[in-house]
Amino acid sequence: MATSSQGNPTPASCHPVDEKLPARQLVPAALQHVGAMYAGVVAPPLILGPACGLDAQNQVVLISVSLLVAGLATLLQTLGIARIAGNRLPFVNASSSAGLASLLSVAQAAEDGHEIQTVLGAVLVGGLFCLAVGPFFGRLMRFFPHLVTGVVITLIGVSLITVPVGWAQGGKGSPDFGSASNLALALFTLVVMVVMQRVLRGFLKQITLILGMVVGTLAAIPFGMVDTTMFRQASWFALPAPMQFGPPEFHPAAIFAVCIVILVAMTESAAGMLAIGEICDREVEQKAVTRGLRVDGIATAAGSLFGGLPTSAFAQNVGVVSLTGVRSRFVVAVAGGVMALLGLFPALGGIVSLVPYPVLGGAGLMLFGSIAASGIRTLSRAHLDQGHNMFIVSVSLAAGLIPLAAPDIYQQFPEWFRTVFDTGIVVGAIVAVVLNIVFNHPLRTPAAKPVDPAPTPEPVTGG
Secondary structure, eight states, X not given: OEEOTTSOEEOTTSOGGGOOOOHHHHHHHHHHHHHHHHHHHHHHHHHHHHHTTOOHHHHHHHHHHHHHHHHHHHHHHHHOBTTTBOOOSSOOXXXXXXXXXXXXXXHHHSOTTOHHHHHHHHHHHHHHHHHHHGGGHHHHGGGSOHHHHHHHHHHHHHHHTHHXXXXXXXXXXXXXXXXXXXXXXXXXXXXXXXXXXXXOOHHHHHTHHHHHHHHHHHHHGGGTOOOOHHHHHOOSOOOOOTTTTOSOOOOHHHHHHHHHXXXXXXXXXXXXXXXXXXXXXOOXXXXXXXXXXXXXXXXXXXXXXXXXXXXXXXHHHHHHHHXXXXXXXXXXXXXXXXXXXXXXXXXXXXXXXXSOHHHHHHHHHHHHHHHHHHHHHHHTXXXXXXXXXXXXXXXXXXXXXXHHHOTTXXXXXXXXXXXXXXXXXXXXXXXXXXXXXXXXXXXXXXXXXXOOOOOOOOOXXXX
16 A cells, blocks of 8 residues: 555555545645635736726626636646546646736737737637647747746746836826825735745745735725725626627737747646656656647637636646645646636625735735746756857847837837737747757757756745
């Protein structure tokens, strides 16, 4: 008899990944995953909703759909359909912040009143693109080594920092934008989370982001800084309707920008699968990676019809598995079920809307800063002291930072050009891939194995 990660005897033939824990162990372990992923799942719709001009009620719908799609995608990934989809690992799939910069650019370039339809049209094609490319991704991954993905992830974090800075000032259009009270509340929230990271342990440390927002929101109540409008307008139960934001619209430049993001997200998902395989002591073959990426494609394409955003891996949940030692995929499946239920009750999503913008700003600084830090960590594995790697990173980062430093630099260029190149992540990715081909000649080498598993990050924030 073998011993499980929880100290219970389990048949030697049962791998810990396939272990079914008793409810008293299953539920708390699943809630840890929910705590690690919840804030990251609701962050993208919280950011994208206002950028697309959605009212309070539709923003709640967008949040609910993100929760529902994340839950269903995680269930499909962990339980799987034999030989079709799902890697059957304790692996979480959800809408990630990684594609936000490009989606925001697409929304900004769209016609007034058509922002969300343009975004969802590009996401739909992106999901189909993921399904088409997935079976061949093992060969394509040679073009996305740590050198390239590190640049892209770093640019994602740096580009998105402007969003929480705006929140910290009260949110764009706020009558007291930039006031001392708003900035003080944002700073208070950030300090609270720093203290929590220092003193808390275990599960409480894993949900620092949520706890920090709760404390910040409670502190804002006496000052009348909590708006209950969205919560009061949310229904208690609602099934999402297809095309509830209107039929998707397809624009080539927007589609191209999202497909670049999809390639990066696929690379991150593949790396996450390899990492979770190492942690769980289960070999992840190319077929398992293909089935896992197929879940990304299905969730992205199908979810877009209801208002869902690009779906990929959540590295923070890989960290939960590593820290707790609980490797059962059924634990993560239960977490997925909980997320799906939360998505069916919009009032629960409306609770998130009670968080004032300055509190979101303080939390967002840590959330998006952690993305940039993840990119730097990835670059540390790219052997920058060898060959032309340092040059490639330098030029790629510089090119990607141009739209951030000078937002109007391409103002005189055609609209399709601006949609693509106004986004630093896209510019950086293109430059990094091209320079890597020129200097490191990946075209001349045999197809490389999928990227090495990224170091397991400590689960502090959502995807």
